[in-house]
Amino acid sequence: MDIDAAQGLHYLDNAATTYPKPPSVMQIAMKFCATACVNPGRSTYDLALEAESMLLGARRKLSRFFGGDDPKRLVFGYNATDALNLVIFGVLRKGGHVISSKLEHNSVLRPIAHCCDEYGASSTLVDFDRNGYVDPDDIRRALRPETRLVVITHGSNVLGTVQPVAEIGAICREAGVLFCIDAAQTAGVIPIDMAAMKIDVVAFTGHKSLLGPMGIGGLCVGPNAVIPHSRAGGTGVDSARRLHLEEFPYRLEYGTPNMMGIAGLANGVAFIEEQGGVERVHAREMALARILWEGLRELDAVKLYCAESLERRTPVLSFTIAGYDPGEAGTRLDVDFQVASRVGLHCAPLVHETLGTAPKGTIRFSIGPLTQEADVRAGVAAVRALVEEKRARA
Ligand SMILES: Cc1ncc(COP(=O)(O)O)c(C=O)c1O
Structure with missing residues (x-):
């Protein structure tokens, strides 16, 4: 099995389940x-x-x-x-x-x-x-x-x-x-x-x-x-x-x-x-999370939630894109860019009630032990493309 390319999909939904598995x-x-x-x-x-x-x-x-x-x-x-x-x-x-x-x-x-x-x-x-x-x-x-x-x-x-x-x-x-x-x-x-x-x-x-x-x-x-x-x-x-x-x-x-x-x-x-144990796995994942975090932070139309720093974190980021419903953005990420995300309330309704993101929730990208740099770069590029598309139509 080719673990670098999960059938062309850039899988950023590892908080739901890790994929692929070793x-x-x-x-x-x-x-x-x-x-x-x-x-x-x-x-x-x-x-x-x-x-x-x-x-x-x-x-x-x-x-x-x-x-x-x-x-x-x-x-x-x-x-x-x-x-x-x-x-x-x-x-x-x-x-x-x-x-x-x-x-x-x-x-x-x-x-x-x-x-x-x-x-x-x-x-x-x-x-x-x-x-x-x-x-x-x-x-x-x-x-x-x-x-x-x-x-x-x-x-x-x-x-x-x-x-x-x-x-x-x-x-x-x-x-x-x-x-x-x-x-x-x-x-x-x-x-x-x-x-x-x-x-x-x-x-x-x-x-x-x-x-x-x-x-x-x-x-x-x-x-x-x-x-x-x-x-x-x-x-x-x-x-x-x-x-x-x-x-x-x-x-x-x-x-x-x-x-x-x-x-x-x-x-x-x-x-x-x-792989060298949990600390090593975490360090590798957070290095990938940093690419995602820096890429998303520089987009004005993207709002990241509770992500001022990458300290004391797992590689999970929640965000919204101005002008897009999270559900619509998730579909576009998948259909047009082969990026798998998770959208909605993520089974944690009180988080969204507190953040003011209920009832539609957020888009979530999450990294796993087998995520590759190409996957996170594809995630950032896809969000950037959605932002630019909206701006061009405004
Ligand atoms: C924080 C948290 N708790 C519990 C669960 C439930 O895990 P499972 O579906 O494997 O029972 C999840 C799954 O997404 C989770 O993220």
Whole structure:
């Protein structure tokens, strides 16, 4: 597969999912599927042991990646949405107060809204400042005796701003409140060390910057974090027990795991390590983001949101072009310039309410580990062409 030219498309929608994936990810996933895709941990024949060994290796790799202390507490599910639902419904099923922010994706906002409407929970959603950052002191001020959970996006999927999770972690630890980060946009982009950052739970998705296939994600759960069950089912062990098991990893895993996805995901993490690790990947991506940022900034008709600097950011930029609806601009970028962007609210409606970009939202360009310089230059050239076209017609 030619990874430089994704069929002529300049793919700048990596915050949605990274594309293309390293060829080795798919090769390993398919090889595993063809040769050892049986249920792990349920039987003792050789193939089942081989499957179990792959699963254990993947738990170890991901747990180490997040600074987790025990691979058994690295549990797999479908994606970040699934993982966040487990945490939010688990913790708030009997009510209680949750603190989150207006930067959140619907995979945080909607489970919280359901817990409030259906289980009598209450929530405080703190604002973000003009640069796109949550103030840890706002989290401190929002704490109440009945606060059970603080859940914050590590990297905004609209603005690319990386939130001060270590400071928030310290506040939560002092208050004895469970702290979960939504690492959908940062896992594989920004180093995460749960112990050093005092994070109790990391919710991750496999198909973005961890470079795995779609349909795999999970939680890395710290030593003192308690997440009550909100689901139950088969675990393959201790089948006579009436209730779902309390022991990890079974505690937060339900039914047959996505073994093919896990095999691919472990290889995605290996790919990041081969590139020199998360810091190196991030530095390369931010060098490309700089080309984009500088190119867009010099166009008067382009308005970038919360992008005064490229410090403390992922390579995600949101903007609007004067005279164009974001939807129209996205179509033109695709049809006339083969540039894939994402337009609209990006599943984060409160960001746009705050910025004044609702209901139409913004255009978003985002870079991934396999983005090439030609892709970002094509993105800038396409936006410039749209701006010039509008000016010529004015
Ligand atoms: C910040 C954030 N959280 C959660 C998600 C949900 O990820 P998934 O669709 O893999 O569940 C996304 C996906 O775009 C995201 O950007």
